Amino acid sequence: MAAVGTPLPPAAPAPPGGPAGRAAGEARPEGSEGLFVALGAGLAAASHPLLYVKLLVQVGHEPLPPTIGRNVLGRKVLYLPGFFTYARHIVEVDGKRGLFRGLTPRLISSTLSTITRGSVKKAFPLEDMEHVSNKDDVKTSLRKVVKETSHEMMMQCMSRVVSHPLHVISMRCMVQFIGREVKYSGVFGAIGRILKEEGILGFFVGLVPHILGDVIFLWCCSLLAHFINTYAVDDNFSQASVIRSYTKFVIGIAVSMLTYPFLLVGDLMAVNNCGLRAGLPPYAPAFTSWIHCWRYLSAQGQLFRGSSLLFRRAPIPAACFPID
Template identity: 35%
Template sequence: MPTMLERDDNETEYEVNEWMRFGLRLGVSTALHPFEYAKVLMQIGFEPIAPVPGRTLFGNPTMILPNVFQYAAYIKQVDGFAGCFRGLSAKILGNLLSAHFSERIADELGLEACEGKRGKKKDDRVESELDDDDDGVALDDKFKKQLKRNLVVHTAGVIISQPFHVISIRMMAQFVGRERIYSGLWQSIREIWTQDGVFGFFTGFVPRLLCDLGCLVISSSATYLASKYLIREAEGRVYFSSISQFVVSSMFYPYHVVSTCMIVNGSRLRAGSLPNMEPYRDWRDCYAKLRAAGNHKRGNSLFFRYSASRPTKMSPAGAGYAPYPELKKF
């Protein structure tokens, strides 16, 4: 039986490892931010580069839109290298606060992590705690316990990070109209508070929360059922979990698009106003209109992007399309 000192050492090592993993994820997120920036602009329908004639993977003629690398290269061409990281500071701050306080909230509510997870990564899914020697009762208990904790952690995380997520998205959406309304964190907070009050910091919150919790519950449940009835090997469970997360996230992706559009819609940015974006009553109206127009999965494919017709270019000056940028070293 471990002594008190050994338990304290294990707890300290666990916390250090968690922050090291979080720091690594933060570094990767920072490096990939230009591509996330491009994806946000795709989601709100901004297509500054003309599509070119081409063919699909099945040989059908279509119009091909620039991929994420060409899009990021265009952003760099317009705003320079530093401009590719617009909105990053707010995103990092939101992630830091969310990661710290969401776990604390779960602990305060008495929702402790499974015993087998000490010294391991606190994964948001269930495959890490579903070991090969688990019997049915232990598997059921661990699944229910971890799912309850993850629901609280994810909900708290979205609530805490949403104001910074709104600021980050609007900072990036300024690229469309070349505004400087959201130039800094405090200026952005003052702008949102003045225009919309406290509720302005939570625009797009509901579809984002539905997307996050929907992915969590369905992918976790699928992994649990597969681990209990189909897959006994730990490696197979990990593979199945990754596949299920990918499939489920694709299913809920339209809610991600709706959240991004609702964050921009109704603001003073040109990207969220006519003629660039029609007004939406609420997120349900936004989802219905995007789905009716076939735009509810904008930005889902980052490499093979097709357009059935020539898209309408968002441009404050009404200028022509930009040429395809050369893919130089980023």
């Protein structure tokens, strides 16, 4: 099993509608749906190798031995392979195209997510409210935050439900690298196989923890940003507006670390017990529910497995290293 690394902010921006976009509170001009679909697809393609390596680490696949290094204090530590070493291994096995295994269903998932968010936004438009930042209007501003966050939560949940089946297919295509399987060789073939073996519910395994993570992320970011901007940032300060514009983004990075276990559990459930080697022992038991998966990872101290892909320290007894 992989060791727990120090959580780091995402190394690549998420497609529109992902945590980075939600935290920044982006506004979309009318008639720009096609642009955002194209942008989301481009970002998904560019970040795919990173997410591919992350998924393999999440399921506990460690094909390369750890190496001995030193930390900032000069002490010897054991490091597991980082992203670049891991990616190089994938290229050696599958070639450069191998880094984009599972990209097609992910692009479709990203496109469906963006289109769904736009459709829901048009069907249920949010009424414009006056900007409120004065401490005397705390109740009014809080009501505005709650209304906006509830609207964003509805859009995010709907887009997650619509795009999740393709997310499941993408995950399964990627983890086939571990067992060299070809069970999920195409989008339509994967859809037919899941329907035949698992039924319609097979497309929504891991959906609950993903939605819970999204909802917790949204509310924590919105409420924390509101209270910080209201009570910690003085309106008389010359740079108050600049600080407020970045508060939600910075908080989003921190909150995404705290909600990472929901992402991990959701991804593991998407590939668990589906007939692939990555979803069976020794990588994981056959989980009966996402709560079972959460408890298993918690007991193993692995709830943040895969959150860091650069400096991944492996646990090792101190006696294994001679004293300098």
